[in-house]
Amino acid sequence: MKFNTSMYLAAITLSAALxxxxxLAAQDRRDHHHKHHHYKLIDTGTLGGANSSLGFEGExxxxxxxxxxxxxxxxxxxxxxxxxxxxxxxxxxxxxWQDGNLTDLGALPPINNSGPLRxxxxxxxxGLSENGAIDPATAFPEFQAVLYEDGDLINLxxxxxxxxxxxxxxxxxxxxxxxxxxxxxxxxxxxxxxQQSRAFLWENGKMKDLGTLGGPDxxxxxxxxxxxxxxxxxxxxxVNPATGIPTQHPFLWENGEMRDLGTIGGxxxxxxxxxxxxxxxxxxxxxxxxxxxxxxxxxxxxxRDLGTLGGDVGSANWVSETGEVVGWAFNTGDQSAHAFxxxxxxxxxxGTVDGDPNSVAFVVNSKGQVVGASQDTMQNSFAYLHAFLxxxxxxxxxxxxxxxxxxxxxxxxxxxxxxxGEIVAQGVLxxxxxxxxxxIPCDENHPGLEDCDYSLVDTxxxxxxxxxxxxxxxxxxxxxxTMRRGYRxxxxxxxxxxxx
Numbered sequence: 001m002k003f004n005t006s007m008y009l010a011a012i013t014l015s016a017a018l019x020x021x022x023x024l025a026a027q028d029r030r031d032h033h034h035k036h037h038h039y040k041l042i043d044t045g046t047l048g049g050a051n052s053s054l055g056f057e058g059e060x061x062x063x064x065x066x067x068x069x070x071x072x073x074x075x076x077x078x079x080x081x082x083x084x085x086x087x088x089x090x091x092x093x094x095x096x097w098q099d100g101n102l103t104d105l106g107a108l109p110p111i112n113n114s115g116p117l118r119x120x121x122x123x124x125x126x127g128l129s130e131n132g133a134i135d136p137a138t139a140f141p142e143f144q145a146v147l148y149e150d151g152d153l154i155n156l157x158x159x160x161x162x163x164x165x166x167x168x169x170x171x172x173x174x175x176x177x178x179x180x181x182x183x184x185x186x187x188x189x190x191x192x193x194x195q196q197s198r199a200f201l202w203e204n205g206k207m208k209d210l211g212t213l214g215g216p217d218x219x220x221x222x223x224x225x226x227x228x229x230x231x232x233x234x235x236x237x238x239v240n241p242a243t244g245i246p247t248q249h250p251f252l253w254e255n256g257e258m259r260d261l262g263t264i265g266g267x268x269x270x271x272x273x274x275x276x277x278x279x280x281x282x283x284x285x286x287x288x289x290x291x292x293x294x295x296x297x298x299x300x301x302x303x304r305d306l307g308t309l310g311g312d313v314g315s316a317n318w319v320s321e322t323g324e325v326v327g328w329a330f331n332t333g334d335q336s337a338h339a340f341x342x343x344x345x346x347x348x349x350x351g352t353v354d355g356d357p358n359s360v361a362f363v364v365n366s367k368g369q370v371v372g373a374s375q376d377t378m379q380n381s382f383a384y385l386h387a388f389l390x391x392x393x394x395x396x397x398x399x400x401x402x403x404x405x406x407x408x409x410x411x412x413x414x415x416x417x418x419x420x421g422e423i424v425a426q427g428v429l430x431x432x433x434x435x436x437x438x439x440i441p442c443d444e445n446h447p448g449l450e451d452c453d454y455s456l457v458d459t460x461x462x463x464x465x466x467x468x469x470x471x472x473x474x475x476x477x478x479x480x481x482t483m484r485r486g487y488r489x490x491x492x493x494x495x496x497x498x499x500x
Contacts, residue, residue: 034394035456039423039439040449041402041409044097047104049073049090050433054415054426060118061416061424062438068097068416068424069116069125070436072104076111080141085113085130094127094148097438105148108132108155114146118168124149126169126177131155135162137194145177145202156202159209161195166202168222168275175202176220176229181209185216199231199253210253213260215246220253222275229253230281230298232269235260242290243268250298252279261298264305266290273327274318282316282325295327297342306342309349316342318363326350326361326370339372341390353386353397361390363417371398371414371423387414387425396459398425402439403453411437420445 046052052072054061062068076091078084086092094105094116105125107114112130119125125148130141145156145166158164161180169175178190178197190197199210199220212218215234222230231253234246247267252259263269266286270293275281278300285296287305295306295316308314311330314337319325325342331349339350339361352359352374361372369391373384387398398411409427416424423439442452 034459036389036391036394036396036401036459037421038403038442038453038455038457039398039401040442040452041404041407042100042438042440043409044068044070044095044436044438045102046072046435047093047095047102048075049086049092050088051086052095052436053092053434054424054436055115055117059116059415060120061116061436062418062422063119063121063123064418064420065121065123066098066418066420066422066438066440067119067123068436068438069119070095070097070424071115072102072436074104078113079111080130083140085115085141094125094129096125096148097436103151105151106153108144108146108153112141116148117166120169120171122171122173124169124171124173126166126175128165129153129155133162137162145175145179145200147175147202149173157207159198159200159207161190163190164200164207165190167220170223170225170227172225172227173203174223174227176200176223176231177202178219179207179209183216190219199229199233201229201253211258213249213251213258215248218251218258221272222281224275224277224279226277226279227254228275228279230272230275232272233258240267240290243286250281250283250285250303252298261303264294264296264303266293271315273316276319276321276323278321278323280319280323282319282327284315295325295329295340295342297325299323307347309338309340309347311337313337314340317361320364320368321366322368324364324368326364326372328360339370339388339390341368341370343368350390351395353388353395356385359388362413362415365417365421366419367391367421369417369421371417371425373413384412384426385410387411387427389414389423394459396457398423398439401457403442403451409435409437411439414439 052070071092072095073090073092078089081089094114096103108129108131114129116125116127128143129146131144133142135142142163145164147154159179160182164179166175166177179200180195183196185196197217199218201208213233213235218233220231232250250261265288268286270284272283282297284293286293292312295314297304308329310332311334314329316325316327328337330337336357339359341348356374359374361370364370374386375384411425411427414425421441425437427437442454
């Protein structure tokens with residue numbers, strides 16, 4: 001398989017909403033400033049294989065109903081080996097977990113892999129599936145954009161080319177993504193297809209090409225419930241020597257028009273990772289000179305450079321409905337990177353847990369809770385060690401908050417969070433297998449949960465996860481869905497990203 005890990009610090013997304021416990025409403029806030037709820041830990045399971053995995057970078061793995069989507073391995077050998085979808089070369093399918101039940105949503109026939117990218121609050125799931133064909137330009141299996149609705153698998157089709165991938169779906173059932181057309185192209189690849197990549201809008205059973213900003217290629221990343229689409233497009237075909245690609249701008253598409261939003265000084269967008277229903281979206285973009293990239297926010301009226309924590313590079317991974325932004329940024333000297341929260345015009349360093357030098361924040365919910373991962377090295381962007389929760393100015397290792405205590409799993413990255421405070425996280429078992437987990441807060445919004453501990457945990461006294469040796473979670477890391485052949489576009493030139 002081929003990957004594009006240089007463009008991004010792979011980020012697993014989690015957010016947790018925690019409420020005040022029973023009987024504490026009248027207490028002084030200082031009394032529980034460093035206290036957190038316990039969480040009931042639930043293994044969402046597999047389809048008989050060893051592993052299941054959550055998404056990365058702007059994917060939404062859990063909705064506000066508590067429904068969890070992931071990719072789970074079966075026991076069927078991958079028919080495309082050695083060009084496997086999973087590292088174990090076992091067929092994997094999109095699965096959905098709800099109220100203790102895991103459902104296999106399948107893939108396009110005959111025997112193919114599939115994976116989800118986002119779930120909306122109405123239960124629609126968007127993603128991709130192999131279609132049984134081999135891309136003649138890459139010799140890898142082709143992918144098609146798919147939608148899961150009420151258990152049915154819908155092939156969204158394409159724009160005449162070899163491949164397509166759906167990246168977001170709103171609560172109106174409108175989906176967006178990228179699809180190849182029939183024109184040969186070498187600048188911008190949608191899932192490896194050697195054809196022009198075009199941003200699409202799918203609705204009422206039809207796929208529409210949204211056009212470009214003047215160049216040959218475009219990419220639609222998100223659509224909100226207002227029907228606004230955020231993406232990026234080449235503005236011409238002239239290669240910029242500093243980046244190895246043509247100039248690339250973010251766009252906002254609405255009411256049939258694609259609006260060029262400009263830049264924060266550089267000539268390339270590095271990622272668009274999240275969008276809210278107010279039309280705000282965030283990501284990473286080059287600054288003047290194209291030697292560094294900063295987190296940015298489109299606030300509905302202008303692009304804002306959110307800055308860094310003193311270093312040269314950073315990225316914004318999520319924007320909440322209240323306009324708060326989280327991500328990661330290098331500190332002065334670019335020797336370490338920390339998770340940040342941007343609120344009211346200020347960038348707050350969230351720190352790390354258990355003495356780890358680096359951290360990344362993936363999701364912030366409407367209550368201001370943040371989840372992410374703490375890690376020990378920037379040289380391997382998957383070397384996560386501790387999933388964390390940050391709230392009310394305090395960061396905690398989620399491994400120290402789960403019940404039952406001493407669970408035989410190390411939660412190394414929290415990748416999703418909803419407004420009910422429910423978290424999804426990736427964990428590694430003692431034998432190296434990885435599973436997707438759901439963490440439900442033991443709070444007044446979730447009363448009567450079996451085996452829940454409704455007492456509070458003081459983060460000033462807890463240590464690292466008890467009973468399990470902290471380990472590098474990359475010993476048997478699954479291939480994250482967003483990095484399998486790189487669902488984000490491949491570029492010929494180098495890219496600004498975390499330095500090794």
